[in-house]
Amino acid sequence: MKTQFFKLLAITLLISSTSCKKEATIDYKYADSPKVLACDFEKTQLYNEAVYSFENDIAAFYDKQNKAVTRAYGQFTSNALNGRLKVEDIASEHSLDIAKALKTDASLWSVNGTNTTLNYSHPIVDCIVNNIKDNGLKTTFNALLSTNSMRPNLILTPLKNSSARLHSDGSLKTFVALEFYYSKLLNVDASQLKKPEPEPVKTNEKVDFNKTPRPEMKRDDAPAIQVNKDDHTGHDH
Numbered sequence: 001m002k003t004q005f006f007k008l009l010a011i012t013l014l015i016s017s018t019s020c021k022k023e024a025t026i027d028y029k030y031a032d033s034p035k036v037l038a039c040d041f042e043k044t045q046l047y048n049e050a051v052y053s054f055e056n057d058i059a060a061f062y063d064k065q066n067k068a069v070t071r072a073y074g075q076f077t078s079n080a081l082n083g084r085l086k087v088e089d090i091a092s093e094h095s096l097d098i099a100k101a102l103k104t105d106a107s108l109w110s111v112n113g114t115n116t117t118l119n120y121s122h123p124i125v126d127c128i129v130n131n132i133k134d135n136g137l138k139t140t141f142n143a144l145l146s147t148n149s150m151r152p153n154l155i156l157t158p159l160k161n162s163s164a165r166l167h168s169d170g171s172l173k174t175f176v177a178l179e180f181y182y183s184k185l186l187n188v189d190a191s192q193l194k195k196p197e198p199e200p201v202k203t204n205e206k207v208d209f210n211k212t213p214r215p216e217m218k219r220d221d222a223p224a225i226q227v228n229k230d231d232h233t234g235h236d237h
Contacts, residue, residue, distance in 0.1 A: 026046065026049065026097060027097075029052075030049050030053065033048065035170070036052075036171075036173060036174055037124075037127060037170055037171065038127060038171065041124065047124070050177055051170075051173055053094050054173075054181050054182070055069050055072070055173070055177075057091055058073065058075070058090060060092075061195070069167055070163050070166075073163040073166050073167055073173075076176075076180075076181075077159050077160040078160050080156055080180045081153060081156040081160055085180070085184070087184040088192040090194075091185055091195075092193070092196060092197060095185065096185055096193060102178075102186070103186045107119060107122060108122055108178075109183065116183045116187075117183055118175070118178050118179045118183060125175075128171040131171045132169060132171045132172060133171075134165055137158060137159075141155070152180070159172065159176065
């Protein structure tokens with residue numbers, strides 16, 4: 001009996017150890033890519049990997065011929081705004097692995113029934129908002145957050161009309177990746193993925209996250225939000 005017990009214990013420990021190692025291991029394909037966030041976090045490398053994997057996925061899905069990330073952002077935000085976004089059609093297995101790693105940080109997410117969003121009280125949101133380069137978009141973010149009014153349709157419209165700014169702003173692209181992509185991937189199973197291994201995107205689009213993009217022409221359909229300026233410090237969620 002003792003022999004059987006120790007054999008069973010050894011097998012259990014082995015399975016547990018293997019499972020933990022698999023869950024904790026991420027193959028960092030974009031480790032040499034520029035840092036997207038202006039702040040340092042314990043999981044900065046994971047956030048960085050998440051953004052670049054997200055961009056690879058959407059470029060491979062939305063612009064199969066040219067793999068232009070800027071164009072892909074326009075399509076992605078438009079579909080998210082119109083409720084036509086199906087992340088399981090877009091996501092790679094690598095992004096799903098990243099989503100599972102992000103899920104282990106419960107403080108990063110806010111869960112309301114079946115709806116999961118980014119937790120706007122998490123320090124990463126303060127980092128994102130305080131480092132948005134475009135003053136108009138920064139004011140919009142602060143207004144929505146300070147009044148607890150952050151809704152997809154309110155923030156996606158100006159983002160949809162600013163694809164070039166979005167692609168060149170590490171803060172904005174991190175927000176979009178986490179809020180509209182990974183939050184939807186958290187409970188997706190690998191068997192649901194349509195393209196688990198998309199081809200790597202080779203793009204000539206050079207992005208300098210330290211450079212402020214030139215202002216774009218305003219669109220009539222961008223929401224005009226009149227508010228007092230707020231630096232987002234100490235807002236009550």
